[in-house]
Amino acid sequence: MVMNHFEYFAPRTPAETLELLGRFGSKAKILAGGTDLMILMKNRAIQPECVIDINQVQDFRTIMCEPGQGAVIGTNVKLAEIQFSEALQAKYPALSYAAGEVGSAQVRHMASLGGNTCNASPAAETPTPLAALGTKVVLSSQSGDRELPLEQFITGVRQLGLNEGEMLTRFILPEPAPRSACRYAYMGRRDAMEIDSVNMAVNLELQPDGETIRNIKLVMGSVYPRPLVSQEVPALLNGQRLIDELIETAAAAAQGEAKPIDDIRATAEYRREIVKVLARRLIQETYAAAKGV
Amino acid sequence: MKQLIELNINGRNYEVAVNPRDLLIDVIRKKIGLTGTKKGCGEGDCGACTVLIDGKPELSCIKLAIACQGQKITTIEGLAQEDGSLHPLQQSFVDHGAVQCGFCTPGMIMSSKALLDRNPNPSPQEIKHELSGNICRCTGYKKIIEAVEAAAKVWSQEGVK
Ligand SMILES: Cc1cc2nc3c(=O)[nH]c(=O)nc-3n(C[C@H](O)[C@H](O)[C@H](O)COP(=O)(O)OP(=O)(O)OC[C@H]3O[C@@H](n4cnc5c(N)ncnc54)[C@H](O)[C@@H]3O)c2cc1C
């Protein structure tokens, strides 16, 4: 199908972008990598009156990742850049790994981190590790910026907590705590070009004794309308040393929280099984990794 | 509604009149007449339409032509030498029988070039991972992977551009 006619803008600065957004509001769509947007427009699922291409805005393309200072990642940083950035690989291996598992090389060179979040697909790869890492999104409009934890920004399937005239401009990742580790895993029918049937990230921090869990955050993707942050796993594991029975109890608790659906990719029953398998594996892996650092 | 834009393709500038909604694949094939780049699915899934934009592999079927101004686009036609001799990757695909119907080949070669430009010594695993967005229904992939591995050897020995 041919796309509808639209007006095309390619602003060069954040201020120009926000001015256009303020002017056109919901009549405009932001174009980052276009790997979601172009397909929706080609199918005429959406027909925006104007398209604001943000690829000329250098500010949206920068990664700041200095030792000891967390990271700030611009909304239009491409997933391939996150996959290959040595600084991000060293500090946030779960995020680099997840970015490198999206779609194909071509998709990763086009697609942006912001687009992956703003598409708000429950099966998206990167919101899961971002949420586990405690990432905040910065939402900007002509009237200023505000920050929101990522898991509060994605409110449902294709639903975001964005006001009219507002856009996501950058991600703020906290510096990983000492004695902590974050890992990501997913399950799909095949390795490449496959939408996940379940994905998960676990971020685990140990107390100074190097044995007791101070804090664990387990986030699940594809089993709920938005990234699902487990409440029960931290309640069970914080303050504990990890023993096998506890891993089983925690994995079963995560399984109980997941509310997956049947769809073309997997049945709900299968997804629930996988939640348990991934939870068990990731809790063990992050615990071992946190002890190692 | 048409706008005059300039596209740099294979080192040459082309002036073309486009609608904002015109896709790069259609402009390259129909307006400029470079038909080496293929259109398969039109939805980002098959990789037949892969071109390099500033050296990175991108899908021309989901890319607006108007968004490519000021960037360097390379298509399969841009790889052979002026005298017509093939690029080592092209030669390797021929030598290894990695081409059957040939429909996937331009996209495969552009993705392979992007990979070898970034990492001239990829493992077979990395070749598979980075080429997973290029679908071939003829060869069964084995010969394609072999062709890329062989080209990589030439690459690291001779420093191909
Ligand atoms: C073949 C193929 C395979 C894929 N495989 C995967 C996969 O394995 N895993 C996965 O997670 N995804 C996958 N995707 C989906 C897609 O590639 C990702 O969601 C990608 O990260 C989207 O980023 P983008 O920059 O291309 O977004 P765009 O398409 O440019 O934008 C997506 C949406 O977000 C809006 N938007 C973009 N940026 C902003 C912003 N800064 N502020 C507000 N709104 C914004 C746009 O208006 C649009 O509605 C695949 C897509 C294709 C075509």
Ligand code: FES
């Ligand atoms: S034609 Fe572009 S990916 Fe299939």
Ligand code: FES
């Ligand atoms: S050679 Fe026919 S599709 Fe690959």
